[in-house]
Amino acid sequence: MSKNLQEIEKQYIIPTYGRNYTNFVSAKNASITDDKGKEYIDFTSGIGVVSVGHSNERVSKALCAQADKIMHISNLYVIEPQVKCAERIVKQSTYDMQCFFANSGAEANEGAIKIARKYGEIEGESKRYKIITLDKSFHGRTITALKATGQEAMHNYFGPFPDGFTYAADLDAIEGMIDSHTVAVMIELVQGEGGVEPLDKKKVQALEKMLKSKDILLIVDEVQTGVYRTGEFLASNVYEIEPDIITLAKGLGGGIPIGVVMTSKKEVLSPGDHGSTFGGNYLSTVCANTVIDILVERKASGELDETFLMFENKLKEVFKNNRNLFTSSVGFGLMRGLRVKDAQTLTNIINLSHEKGLLMLKAGRNTLRFLPPLTISEAETNEGFKRLDEALSSL
Ligand SMILES: Cc1ncc(COP(=O)(O)O)c(C=O)c1O
Numbered sequence: 001m002s003k004n005l006q007e008i009e010k011q012y013i014i015p016t017y018g019r020n021y022t023n024f025v026s027a028k029n030a031s032i033t034d035d036k037g038k039e040y041i042d043f044t045s046g047i048g049v050v051s052v053g054h055s056n057e058r059v060s061k062a063l064c065a066q067a068d069k070i071m072h073i074s075n076l077y078v079i080e081p082q083v084k085c086a087e088r089i090v091k092q093s094t095y096d097m098q099c100f101f102a103n104s105g106a107e108a109n110e111g112a113i114k115i116a117r118k119y120g121e122i123e124g125e126s127k128r129y130k131i132i133t134l135d136k137s138f139h140g141r142t143i144t145a146l147k148a149t150g151q152e153a154m155h156n157y158f159g160p161f162p163d164g165f166t167y168a169a170d171l172d173a174i175e176g177m178i179d180s181h182t183v184a185v186m187i188e189l190v191q192g193e194g195g196v197e198p199l200d201k202k203k204v205q206a207l208e209k210m211l212k213s214k215d216i217l218l219i220v221d222e223v224q225t226g227v228y229r230t231g232e233f234l235a236s237n238v239y240e241i242e243p244d245i246i247t248l249a250k251g252l253g254g255g256i257p258i259g260v261v262m263t264s265k266k267e268v269l270s271p272g273d274h275g276s277t278f279g280g281n282y283l284s285t286v287c288a289n290t291v292i293d294i295l296v297e298r299k300a301s302g303e304l305d306e307t308f309l310m311f312e313n314k315l316k317e318v319f320k321n322n323r324n325l326f327t328s329s330v331g332f333g334l335m336r337g338l339r340v341k342d343a344q345t346l347t348n349i350i351n352l353s354h355e356k357g358l359l360m361l362k363a364g365r366n367t368l369r370f371l372p373p374l375t376i377s378e379a380e381t382n383e384g385f386k387r388l389d390e391a392l393s394s395l
Contacts, residue, residue, distance in 0.1 A: 020354065027054030030376040030384070032359070040357045041384035045373045047361065048192070048224050048335070051251030052294045053373040059254045059290045066286040073282070075275060081289055082280035088292045089260060092233040095242060097262040100269070101280025105223030105249035106140025108259035111274060112186070112219045112245045113144055115261065119217060119268050120183030128183035130164045131219075132174055136194030136364070137167075139186065139221055148186060151194070171203045175210055184217040184245075189235040192224035195364025196330045196337030201239050208241045217244040217265070227251040228295045228374055230333035231308060238332075251374075254291040258284040295374065308333055310378055314385045315370065322392055325349075330367070334374055337367040345395070352391035358384050 003011075006021045023035040030042045032054060045051065052059060066081070073079060086099040102108045113131065120128035133139065137150040146154055147161035150168075155161065164181075168174045174185055189204065191197040211218050220243040225235035229251055232238045236246060242264075249259040259279070278284075298304040315336055319329045325345060326338040340346040343366050350368070353360045363369040372384070 029053035030373050030380040038357060040359050041380055041387060042359045043370050043372045043384055044359045044361045045371050046255065048229060048250045048371045050255050051227055051229070051374050052254050052291050053375040056254055058294060059287050062286050062290040063256065063283060066282050071281065071283050074277065075279065079280060079282060079285065081282055081285040085280070085285040085288050088289060089262060092292065092296065093262065094237065095264060097264050098266045099260050099262045100274060101285065102259035102261065102276050103257045103278050104259045105247065106142045106145040108223065108247035108249050108261045109139045109145045109148065109221060110142055111261035112247050113148065114274055115245055115263050115265060115268050116184035116217050116219060118273065119265055122268070124215065126180065128181050130166065130179070130182045131184045131186055132166050132168055132177055132182060133186045135167050135169050136191055136197065137188060138193035171199060171207055174207060178214065178216065182216055184219050185211055186219040186221060188221045188225065189239055190225050190230060190331060190335055192335065193363060195367040196335060196369055198331060204239050205241060219243065219245040221247050223247055223249040225335060227291065228299065228304060229335050252288045252291060253284055254287050256284045256287040258288055304374060307374065307376060311372065311376065311381055314381055318385060318388060325392065334372055336370040337363055340366045340368055342366060348395055349391060352394055353388055356387040356390045358387040358391065
């Protein structure tokens with residue numbers, strides 16, 4: 001008998017993931033089907049990636065049309081959809097910035113750290129290189145992004161790491177940690193992997209002001225919060241701040257890998273300072289342009305806000321009806337979580353939801369995370385919450 005997919009995977013894939021072996025073969029918007037014909041509702045959107053739904057017709061048409069024309073040329077030449085993508089991103093952001101294109105969130109954050117470090121070399125009296133991040137932060141898996149990540153457990157092995165990263169327990173602790181070598185502070189406005197933890201808006205605004213007064217850069221990692229996930233194009237817009245550097249990835253490409261670092265410090269990087277073979281190629285930026293167009297239209301028509309409200313109402317109901325399981329409801333926009341009374345119950349909820357045909361995520365130690373496509377329909381939302389109810393009642 002031939003080996004099944006799980007056996008072949010175990011033989012050939014390095015085991016870095018605790019995988020579920022459901023083999024998905026097709027999907028449309030927030031509905032996804034496995035190879036046995038079982039249909040699931042997807043409240044994960046591939047961890048915040050398929051922002052305009054699975055197999056979005058406009059994205060797939062744009063991708064195929066572009067693939068037929070030209071896919072890749074390298075950044076030695078101007079790439080029209082890349083230029084148009086940067087223009088769209090900057091205009092939607094409302095900030096006066098320029099973009100660099102990469103392929104993932106971690107890579108975008110590497111770019112952000114490089115801009116900050118060079119700024120610290122060329123501006124000011126002495127060299128500044130230290131970057132302060134938050135304890136429960138997550139910034140990616142490359143060696144430097146991992147070191148920027150404040151979760152100590154992630155720093156087992158892999159050293160020595162680059163110097164110069166320190167971790168603040170919370171926003172209040174940051175000012176006291178600044179010294180003459182500090183060049184930047186890097187935060188997620190809603191910590192995603194850390195447990196769907198929104199930062200306090202007033203405190204973030206005060207932090208921005210304090211940093212500006214000391215010429216220390218504010219880097220906002222919007223890899224998960226960006227591109228309308230939290231209601232506006234950027235969570236920075238929701239928080240009404242003007243960061244110096246912002247990173248994007250996940251939802252921007254609608255399923256195609258892309259990362260962006262954007263900055264108002266346009267003078268810092270010069271030719272040769274940074275680069276990427278694939279970053280911002282025709283395929284990824286054509287997809288990103290289509291994703292942005294779709295979401296800008298949905299925002300303008302009111303559909304996006306309606307979807308958020310509809311989802312929020314269902315979430316409120318499930319929270320209210322299950323106070324024995326959930327201790328609090330956290331997050332905003334379509335980046336939401338329910339804190340579960342203990343980690344084992346959370347695992348049981350996710351497994352039972354899967355059995356009932358609903359994909360759910362964990363965040364932090366005990367948060368049931370909701371990251372559906374931003375285009376999820378009312379019927380899909382209702383069906384998903386019905387399945388969640390069934391899972392909860394069979395606990
Ligand atoms: C806030 C944040 N930054 C960075 C990353 C890393 O992104 P990637 O996995 O695309 O490298 C993630 C991924 O979950 C993230 O949530």
